[in-house]
Amino acid sequence: MKGSLKLSLTQKLQQRLSPLQMRFVRLLEMNGPEIEDEVRREVDDNPALEVVNDSAVEGQEGVFNESAEDLQLADYRNEDEIPSYRFEANNRSKNDEYFEPVAVAEENSLSDSLMAQLAETDVSPFDLQIARYIIGNLDDNGYLTRTLDQILDDLAINAGIEVDMDHLRELVKRVRSLDPPGICAYDLRDCLALQLRRLSPTGPRKLALEIVEHYFDIFSLRHFDRLASMLGVGKEELREAVDIIRSLNPKPGGQLGDSAGDEKLRHIIPDFTVELDGDKLTLILVNNLPELTIEESFVSDGAQFLSDSSPRALQEAKAFIARKREDATEFIDLLRLRQETLYKVMSAIVRYQHDFFISDDEAKLRPMILKDIAEKTGYDLSVISRATAGKYVATPGGVYPLKFFFNEKVNNDEESSAHEILAAMREIINGEDPHNPLNDDALMQRLSEKGYELARRTVAKYRERLGIPVARLRKQI
Structure with missing residues (x-):
């Protein structure tokens, strides 16, 4: 068979941005701080760009405003030759109080804090090395991310440290006794139990510990009536125990490590x-x-x-x-x-x-x-x-x-915005009976009474958008 050549003609329409348009798009996407950095970078890179001086600064050339101190410093070739006493100012009288500036140290990280607490005890250098490895396996919330068997293998393989399981458990127990309470927990239940054991052994505290250790699944589902029946206690006693559990910190490791630098990163500059x-x-x-x-x-x-x-x-x-x-x-x-x-x-x-x-x-x-x-x-x-x-x-x-x-219409035939419905839903939930919260069907009915005709799945979507849990999890004793 002989090959054949075929010539075909196709027409295609494409839209491409020019380099100038691409540059404009990039500038348009930048926020305030980013565009300021871009302008500063462009002025530094391009000698043809110049920043226009303020009128207050212009016309001041030739004006002599140097002090006697400035003239004396000008006698030296560079700053390295200037004696240190030249930088000291003595403009105080003998009765003035003198304050030394105090340097504020940054807050220690979680691992630094735990290691410092261990160093104050009678722990041996060998145990301190193992404890450091245990602490290194804590996540940002303070939970232990690896099992004891895994840590044992890691110590032997990666660090060349041979230690038996009983000794490792003892060191983990030692780390779990440090502050903040609840540190080095295996899961949420263990974290809450560690904190409860540090509290004074009152009646409500004992009941709270029993709930966490033996009825945590029922408690997490907020089946309070069933929980009170199984514990044989009244609603008031159960409420006191639940209040203690709610006062605990589920993320003890989050108490440390937030620095001023992180706060600056969260700072918003409006455009x-x-x-x-x-x-x-x-x-x-x-x-x-x-x-x-x-x-x-x-x-x-x-x-x-x-x-x-x-x-x-x-x-x-x-x-x-x-x-x-x-x-x-x-x-x-x-x-x-x-x-x-x-x-x-x-x-x-x-x-x-x-x-x-x-x-x-x-x-x-x-x-x-x-x-x-x-x-x-x-x-x-x-x-x-x-x-x-x-x-x-x-x-x-x-x-x-x-x-x-920017918010879409809920239905094409309505002028209600999503924000309007979210505000109405928030108002309804804030006014509900905390002992008998409204489920999504009841919310749909209440919204319908206000003139918002929504499907149940739409109500659930908006409730989740507000970060509000289902009715079962909103229920109080």
Whole structure:
């Protein structure tokens, strides 16, 4: 058989972003701190970019404002030659009180705290080495993540330490006796039992320990009537024991290890601020970006600075200046376009959700999707999505992510938003009888009475969205 050649013609439509569009998209997705870092990085990398000086600083050249101390320090070639006494200031009288600055040490980690407690006891170096390995197998909540058999094998294989099971159990018991109570537990039940054994042996405490050790499954299902019957106690006695269990810490390891650095990571810097004056709303784009311009020597082709250079060097210099000037102009234009886009998108959101910004009531949130804002701004849906991703707005009522304002209609024929129904559901659950909480069918009926016709599975979805457990787990004694 002979092969045959065939020529076919196909037509395909593709949409590709240019490098300039890709760069704009990347800038649009950045939040406040990220765009500030990007501007700082661009100014450092591109000599054609210049930060416009404040008017207060301009025109002060030639003004002499150095002190006598500054003049004396200028006599030295570098800071290493300056004597230490030059950096000391003595502007106090003899009656002044002098305070030494106190350095605040960071909070110890969980392992550091446990090892420090063990070091204060009469534990031998050999046992301390094994205890260190045990503590190293605790998770962030303080639970032991490996079985004793596994730890025994790990010690023999990885550390070359031979120890018998009885000795290992004794060291684990020693670690479990450390603070905070409940540390080195095998599971939640064991953690609660460890804490209960540290409390004074009162009647309610003994009952709480019996519940945790022998009836934990029934307690976790909140079958309180059955639990009281099996224990032979009244509701008041059971309530006291349950209150003690609820006061315990299920994650004892979480008490240590939170540093100031972690707190900073959780800090949110809003990108917008909405101020309320009566019924008037004022939108402010929080802008810590400096004003940028083209550096003076890059405005022209730079030939006046290279008159003595060879033709080739002059050509390369002109190409370099033109390329950097073009990059700088492009970045300034993209930055301005980013700010205009963000402001226009947020302005549309504020107009659309005007009632919420006036009242700060979630029930006043209108159903709103990306398409609604795209129609008001003329931008593509992808632009709206990127402009609102990771951005926050500060209002008199709090700080909200921009995605918070987008919520779909529950049904196509209703004007009720998801936030409105969530607020109504939260109100109903907050007012329910804690001894006989409402199940999803009862919630569906209550919402229907308020005018929200929902299916049972939708009610369950919204309840889970609020982080509210099922009725059985909300039941109190």
